Amino acid sequence: MRAVEVARLDLADPDLARRTLAVRRGEGIHLVYLDDLSTDLAADWLRERRRRWPQATNPHLLITSQTYRHPASPQISYCAMRAAFDQIGLLPRQVQADRILDEARETADPVHLVRLFGIHPGIAVKYVHAAHPDEALPRIR
Known part of the structure; x- marks a missing residue:
């Protein structure tokens, strides 16, 4: 997945029971099949998201402390995503x-x-x- 596709993911896109992730590409949906590690990480993130921001109104899967209740419900910025990658170079x-x-x-x-x-x-x-x-x-x- 490209970074822009990750940023666009909504809460409804991961289906942990079926171990899939629906990724919007153009007019269609690309179904990504998740391995054990990815499924576990997605479940952990959803739990952490609910714990950290129980009042979140932003429908995107990835949110930050600045976007979780933002009235425009923006997707996570590329800079915010890059920060995680910068830590590992x-x-x-x-x-x-x-x-x-x-x-x-x-x-x-x-x-x-x-x-x-x-x-x-x-x-x-x-x-x-x-x-x-x-x-x-x-x-x-």
Whole structure:
């Protein structure tokens, strides 16, 4: 997921019972399947959000002390999201690229990457080529 997609998430987007996260992309919804760690972290955040801001009126999943009761209900700012990443010395896009590359190492299947991450087929092939430079895949036009 891109940082802007994370910022747009609403409280209704995670479905912890089904272990999914509905991500709005353009006119459609991309369903992200959550692993055990991600499901646990999402549940922990929802509990913390309710504990810290029980009167929150902002419908976004991620909120801050400045946005939880803001009349305009804004999404979390990129700067607020970046603060968490700055603590570990990474950019959000680096985490995304690393995650896609790791999956490409495991599967070597560009179609799987397209379905899992919602990326363009040409980008998926580039990740597979980077993960498996010794194996030639046919070019996608």
